Amino acid sequence: MSLRKKGPKIMGDFEFSDLKLHQQQEIVNAVRKGATRRDIMTWMMAAGATATTGGAIFGSASQVWASTPKRGGRLVCAGDQHGPADTLDPILCTASVDYWRGRMFYGNLVRLKADLSWEPELAEEVLVNSDATKWTFKLRKGVEFHNGKTMNADDVVYTLSRHMGEDTKSIGKSQFDMVTSVKKVNEYEVECNLETPNADLVNSLGTFHFRVVQDGVEDFSTAIGTGPYRCKEFKPGVRTVGTPFENCWHGPGYLDEMEHFGIGDPVARLNAFMAGDVDMMVNLPGKAVKEVEAAAGKEVWSVESGRYTSIVCHQGVSPSNNRDLIRAMQMCMDRTRVVKGELKGLGSVGNDQPINKAYFDYSPDIPQRELDLDKAKFHFEKSGVGSTTIPIIAAEVSQAATFQCLALQREAKKIGMNIDVQKVTTDGYWGAVWMQGSPFNVTTWNMRPTANIMMTLAYKSDSNWNETFWKSEKFDKTLVQVRGVTDAAERKQMYHDLQMDIHENGGSITPAHLNYTDACASYVKGRTMVPLNNWGGAEAPPYIYRDDV
Amino acid sequence: MFRIILTKIAAGLLTTLGVSIVIFLGTNALPGDAAQIRLGQAATEDSLRALREELGLNLPLYQQYFRWLFNFLQGEFGTSLASGNVTIAQLISDRYENTLIVSTLTAMIGVPISVGLGIMAAMFPGTIYDRFLTLGSVTLVAAPEFFTATLMVLFVVFFLGIGNAVVVGSIEDKNLAELITHFILPIATLCLVIAAQLIRMTRAAVLNVMNSPYIEMAILKGIPRRRVVMRHALLNAIGPIVNVIAINLAYVVTGVIVIEVYFGYAGLATLIVQGVQTRDYILIQTLGMIFCATYVILMMIADLASILSNPRLRHPK
Structure with a gap:
């Protein structure tokens, strides 16, 4: 098996643009409302299209829907429990507040999509040998950290080795402990050798604990990553503020400022959301779903999940x-x-x-x-x-x-x-x-x-x-x-x-x-649907924007 | 006089030390330690051991205590066990301002109004005004904070449509009026909570003095009621009133967890609860000391005030 992926690609016997306008609109709307790749594929296949086409249509629909982000505005995000244990160190993240922050400030080698397949991010190309015991990551060139340093193999080797060894504190250790060595092949290539085969390793690398940090960093009082936002303020249990990072390789974050903090009490969180003090909230209580659905300008952001x-x-x-x-x-x-x-x-x-x-x-x-x-x-x-x-x-x-x-x-x-x-x-x-x-x-x-x-x-x-x-x-x-x-x-x-x-x-x-059931104001667009955590798997920070600016 | 103050300070320090031991033992009696809580469901024996060693949790208890005490006395508050790289000083400095502002403003607004209302009630006992006030304060005493807070949010934010349901934004560069607006709901709720007790205690204290023979004498001499209350009764009632004020203020600094949680702002009371949840004994100890010192100092001021206001205590035989 040689698994090779190079950027998102659209293929198939007919394409999104071949559909009639109202059909396009319908699908875009469905995607916006949270239809996954699998849903779209099911519909398309029921209508006689092949699986590849269904998948490709989904890709295009998501792109159309996300193709007109606006820049500017301020977004206030309310998570749940936060406190002194809040951390910017990816290997110690344990809570959804940490995951969201992690995505604001850092990048991963690959990123996960709504159907839990992956696409390249900081790794431009991912190669695996036939029995899945050796993974090679060819890194993207010209990716800049918030402090101006260019990302190279040393950073990735350092990031990954933090999960290894007897005395690692990593929460993600168990997903990485079949890896016996992480080697720098050249400036932009890293190789992982595995003790036992693991075809899922790359999926793990798209998750919360495997965000890429800079070589040698030990101080996590601030976050120096490659993500779309810079860490302007981080006070554990108080709040975190991010501002767009101009030199981000995939472009700066769309918002002028993203503020994130936790409101531990569900009632207080709901009050804050309904009163418009915060733009989005996690863990909408079941009892409040109808109330949010009925309210003007508020939407439920629910993702069916395996938890x-x-x-x-x-x-x-x-x-x-x-x-x-x-x-x-x-x-x-x-x-x-x-x-x-x-x-x-x-x-x-x-x-x-x-x-x-x-x-x-x-x-x-x-x-x-x-x-x-x-x-x-x-x-x-x-x-x-x-x-x-x-x-x-x-x-x-x-x-x-x-x-x-x-x-x-x-x-x-x-x-x-x-x-x-x-x-x-x-x-x-x-x-x-x-x-x-x-x-x-x-x-x-x-x-x-x-x-x-x-x-x-x-x-x-x-x-x-x-x-x-x-x-x-x-x-x-x-x-x-x-x-x-x-x-x-x-x-x-x-x-x-x-x-x-x-x-x-x-x-x-x-x-x-x-399910992960969260809520956000209707003008919050660019929502992701990855089922691994709140707010679409905490994958949204690079895409999220305000439609009302 | 000077000796009294010195004795009080010494007693205060001893109390604080005793409290630190009690808190330490109490924290350790809880199931699990900081390492276990931090790793949670993801803990393995290896990672637990590694983290315990790093945090110094593998040392015997008395060593942990004395290590903390030694550092604390030198002004080294240490690093939070829950996060591993954030200093206690930073955690506290991020929050003490909120707590300080809310408690000071509550004191500035709530105390004079409540004491005033209490004295008025004592001046005209049994009148409609007094009964209304008594009914109101008894109701408020009985209502739990979260209930009062919910009603405030419901009425002010959702019914009248003004203000925020939680405290949002930063307090930087704000003047007094802006700060009051920023914290309006927590302050208003806290004022109601302390007012209830203060009004009742002030009224009771003043009325208690009003029943003594010298007041009867004053009334018989024909002194107007207002003058009797303000000049003759109130000064003698100051002792108990100041004590109630002190206890309430200490509560506003240390015990307003419900208010902080409900209005979603970070303060010291929430911090100590989070410290307990994460078994961060260093954080708990440091905050415990701050809270204990707050109590001791406020009670000392109250004691001094009652001594100063009472000639019999001022010149003991």
């Missing part, structure tokens, strides 16, 4: 390793209630495995597990648990995290299953409860750029975050093997098997995937 909340069943201890008990609980889970009742429809039903249709490798052939009390009762009786109390430790680590336990408890009662939901504070939850040996507890996962990364993190036997302590040699083997498989059908089958395996034999009760 999810679920109940973890520890496979190493009793009673949570009782297969019949898990099955009974899975069948007692009222998924519709979680999605409709708690998420107000801004999410999708989960199927006890981590991959949903937001992922490229999602398998649609796995039967949906439904609420079925008869079958649940059968399995529950077979499990022999009887009236013993089943404790689930719950904290509101994400939307619906506690609610899913209550929904389960409510149905379980009907078949005589006695569930005790023990609510604890979210504060310190990850250190004190999660993976600390309790049989049942809640968890939440953000979406990862590929299904393989997601499953490796949370389900591979030797992963540090194998939260269910599930150990399956067959699963591990397939998971590693598929990384090198290039045959589409074979790859599809293998991913299906992996997802089916977790669905059938894993220790997760996953009732729902959560």
Whole structure:
């Protein structure tokens, strides 16, 4: 396999401009409203076009829609929790406020698109050998940092080596730990050698923790990157201000000034947004969606995502390793209630495995597990648990995290299953409860750029975050093997098997995937739709502009 | 007099030291440490160990405490554990202005008005005016801050359509009037909150004195009621009133987390809560000391004021 990409290209048997004007308009509108590449492709293919054409049309439509940005104006962005832990160091970013700032000030080797494919950014060309064990990045020439230095291989080598070694503090370490060496080939070429094949490495490099920093930088009190905005002010937990960087290789940011801060309280954030004090906000509460939709000049910015909340069943201890008990609980889970009742429809039903249709490798052939009390009762009786109390430790680590336990408890009662939901504070939850040996507890996962990364993190036997302590040699083997498989059908089958395996034999009760639901004023244009985080995967800063200036 | 002040200062310092130990132990009793919270779900044993070593969290507790105390006494506040590269001094300097401005303005506006209203209520006890004021202040005392704040936002911003629902923008280059406008809603809410207590306490303190025999004597001598209250009663009531003012002001500096969160501006109260959430004991300790010092100083001023206003305390036997 030689994977080669050179800039975005439009191809196909007919092009966007061949469509009738109203059709063009329709598609542009659909894209503006958040249709993904896959949506457009589905429509086009239903209308008889080929897959390539569908994809190309989407590309053109996004370009048309984004082709007339205006310069100027000031944009005030309200994130959620912020505080002293705010950081400009890409390897330490943990929160959506950090991700957004990162995109304002830095660039990545590649950038991710709405369908989670990638296109070149600071790397002009990406090459990989046939078994995905050696990646070569040919860097773009003439890219300037905010302090005037020209980006070269040294900067990229330094950036990537910060994720390596025993004592790295990198949050993205696990996505990079198969890399044994990062070498400078020449001034504009960097080579990564891998211990085990990883065809997804390039996707990881498009994410938050892999922003390119300057060689040798250790002081992150300000950000010296290649991004479209310069860091004018950064006060952790107070605010961040960016001004356009004139010499940015893809042009300066469109706004005269972008201000970003967090408003931790959801009600205060909503108040600020509705009163027009801020132009956009993250995490619109489900209850407020209708209010925002009805308000003039305000729009919901929702992206369907693979992130999810679920109940973890520890496979190493009793009673949570009782297969019949898990099955009974899975069948007692009222998924519709979680999605409709708690998420107000801004999410999708989960199927006890981590991959949903937001992922490229999602398998649609796995039967949906439904609420079925008869079958649940059968399995529950077979499990022999009887009236013993089943404790689930719950904290509101994400939307619906506690609610899913209550929904389960409510149905379980009907078949005589006695569930005790023990609510604890979210504060310190990850250190004190999660993976600390309790049989049942809640968890939440953000979406990862590929299904393989997601499953490796949370389900591979030797992963540090194998939260269910599930150990399956067959699963591990397939998971590693598929990384090198290039045959589409074979790859599809293998991913299906992996997802089916977790669905059938894993220790997760996953009732729902959560959308990223944010809101912005109608004049905020250039929105992205990458499903990895709030505000379109925090990918918008290079594109976002005000239409009313 | 001088000795009294010295004793008070010494007691204040001892209290502060004691408080620092209590805060330190309390912080360490919480589950997880700064390294674990910072890495969160992404923590591994390796990364935890690396981060703990870097932050000095692998040292025994007493060493951590004395290291902090030693640095603190030399004026070295240190670096925040939660971020790793931002100094505590910077975190505080980004926020103390907001807190200082809001509390000073609240004091300037809220205290005179409330004390005045309280005295008026005491002057005409049992009248419609007094009853109205009592009802109002009891209602306000009972209403939690977030409720008062919500009503303010609802009425002022969404109903009247003026001002901002949160505090936005920077305070640089603003004069007094602009600052008041900038923080109008938090200040107004805080004034209502402290007014409730101040009005009731002032009224009670003055009325309490009004029941003493010397006031009865003054009334019998035919002195007008206003003069009785202002000259004879009020001076004797100053002690308790000043104490209530001091407690309320200390609260406005340290305990207004709800107001800060609701109006979305960064202040010291939010900072200490964030410090606790991130187990940043260095930040918590430093802020704890600032808050403790605020209390001690304000209470000292209150004590001195009551001594100065009361000849019996001024010249102890």
